[in-house]
Amino acid sequence: MEIIVQRTILDSPDDERFKSVIDKHADWIIDQGLLPTKTKLEKKDKVATYLLKNILYYRFHAEITQFVNGLDKVGLLHKEILHAPEAFSSLFVHQAVHLKxxxxxxxxxxxxxxxxxxxxxxxxxxxxxxxxxxxxxxxxxxxxxxxxxxxxxxxxxxxxxxxxxxxxxxxxxxxxxxxxxxxxxxxxxxxxxxxxxxxxxxxxxxxxxxxxxxxxxx
Incomplete structure (x- = not known):
């Protein structure tokens, strides 16, 4: 749903359509930390970008930071992962195995x-x-x-x-x-x-x- 809202905001051709989308999803937009009254058609690109960043990153930022800090408490493991991500990928990314x-x-x-x-x-x-x-x-x-x-x-x-x-x-x-x-x-x-x-x-x-x-x- 979040991606659809972001896409609909970007596709809004005029003030009337833009305001209709914002009003319809006002509660959700407020939950993302954005005031609907501060959103303007001319800033729709920035509004959509902010909402997308919040969906993909900001709402998980605290958990990601805690995870990274935990890794770095074990021999600075996060920094080692950044140096050689492919070597560590199998530990963190599920590799689907073909069933036999x-x-x-x-x-x-x-x-x-x-x-x-x-x-x-x-x-x-x-x-x-x-x-x-x-x-x-x-x-x-x-x-x-x-x-x-x-x-x-x-x-x-x-x-x-x-x-x-x-x-x-x-x-x-x-x-x-x-x-x-x-x-x-x-x-x-x-x-x-x-x-x-x-x-x-x-x-x-x-x-x-x-x-x-x-x-x-x-």
């Missing part, structure tokens, strides 16, 4: 029934189907990417910089045929046991992901 099956598999755990129970074999078959599907998503054999699966499962299309706060989970239900369900609040993927082969499982997963619009809300 091997790394995706480390993100989740499976909640199996006790060993020897009647459901255990069906659950193992279902996990096998899941992992066949994930391997296909890792390659070019599916129009669903691992990022789509992660979005459906967690609501996030990539792993957060600090990782998830817990393992993703796989749960099972034994019910009549229905699509997989993702509970993004708990990051739980609920699968139906008893499907005959990986193709049926893949069909249901693709439907669930595509029909959900990206991820299923709790």
């Amino acid at each position: 099956f091997d790394t995706f598999r480390l993100l989740y755990e499976v909640n199996f029934s006790p060993e020897g129970s009647n459901n255990r074999r069906l659950e193992k078959d279902t996990v096998y189907f899941l992992e066949v599907f994930l391997i296909e998503c890792d390659g070019k054999e599916s129009d669903i990417a691992l990022a789509d699966v992660l979005m459906f499962w967690t609501g996030a299309s990539s792993v957060p910089p600090m990782g998830f706060d817990k393992k993703l989970e796989v749960d099972f239900v034994t019910a009549d045929r229905k699509l997989p369900v993702a509970h993004t609040c708990g990051m739980v993927l609920e699968l139906v046991c008893g499907l005959a082969d990986p193709d049926l499982f893949k069909e249901d997963m693709v439907k669930a992901i595509k029909w959900s619009g990206g991820f299923h809300l709790c």
Whole structure:
């Protein structure tokens, strides 16, 4: 919204339009430390520049200063970063990592029934189907990417910089045929046991992901 206001001020062709924009957003402009009564059409460039600087810099200035001071208390680290910013970028800038099956598999755990129970074999078959599907998503054999699966499962299309706060989970239900369900609040993927082969499982997963619009809300 802030950028739109700034752009609208710049595009104001006359006093009437300029005053209309200022009056409409007067409360927000005051919050930025600017008095609407002091704004004039002939100074619209300066007004827009001030608002943009406030959006991008001034409102975070205290936090930035505190962060810089903290870095410099550790061997003048901020000054070292300024000398070689590229060497330090990976510490401060999130680098999105392309998901691969091997790394995706480390993100989740499976909640199996006790060993020897009647459901255990069906659950193992279902996990096998899941992992066949994930391997296909890792390659070019599916129009669903691992990022789509992660979005459906967690609501996030990539792993957060600090990782998830817990393992993703796989749960099972034994019910009549229905699509997989993702509970993004708990990051739980609920699968139906008893499907005959990986193709049926893949069909249901693709439907669930595509029909959900990206991820299923709790």
